[in-house]
Amino acid sequence: MQMAPLPAWLDDATAALVEETVSLLIKRHADILLAVILFSSIARHEERPPDNACPSDVDLIAIFDTSDRLVRPYREDIFATIIDARTSP
Numbered sequence: 001m002q003m004a005p006l007p008a009w010l011d012d013a014t015a016a017l018v019e020e021t022v023s024l025l026i027k028r029h030a031d032i033l034l035a036v037i038l039f040s041s042i043a044r045h046e047e048r049p050p051d052n053a054c055p056s057d058v059d060l061i062a063i064f065d066t067s068d069r070l071v072r073p074y075r076e077d078i079f080a081t082i083i084d085a086r087t088s089p
Contacts, residue, residue, distance in 0.1 A: 001026050001033060009045050014058055021085035025062055028081050032074065034063045 003022050006015050022036045040059035041047045047056035062078070064071055071078065 001030060001035075007038070007043070007045065010042070011050050013050060014042065017058055017085065018060065020088055021060060021082060024081045024085045025078075029064070029074065029078065032064045032066050032071075034065050036060055036062045 003019070003026070006018060010018070018038060025033055025036055037043075038058075038060055041056045042058060048054060064074070064078075066074070
């Protein structure tokens with residue numbers, strides 16, 4: 001799986017967070033990961049800026065190819081991957 005270019009309007013911190021999250025999901029779950037999609041206000045370029053008292057959330061949806069609707073066998077590892085991306089330096 002290849003990562004598509006990120007929208008040019010993303011600030012550096014948001015772009016880094018999205019890149020790290022997608023990269024880790026690809027690295028750890030390439031066998032079941034179909035797509036990761038940026039959506040909502042940031043994808044539409046209607047986001048509140050990072051210096052706003054209440055900046056916009058980064059909304060990503062990950063789509064996995066598994067017959068288990070709740071991705072039970074992978075769930076803890078997927079959540080750990082997202083936490084690792086969020087907390088990496």
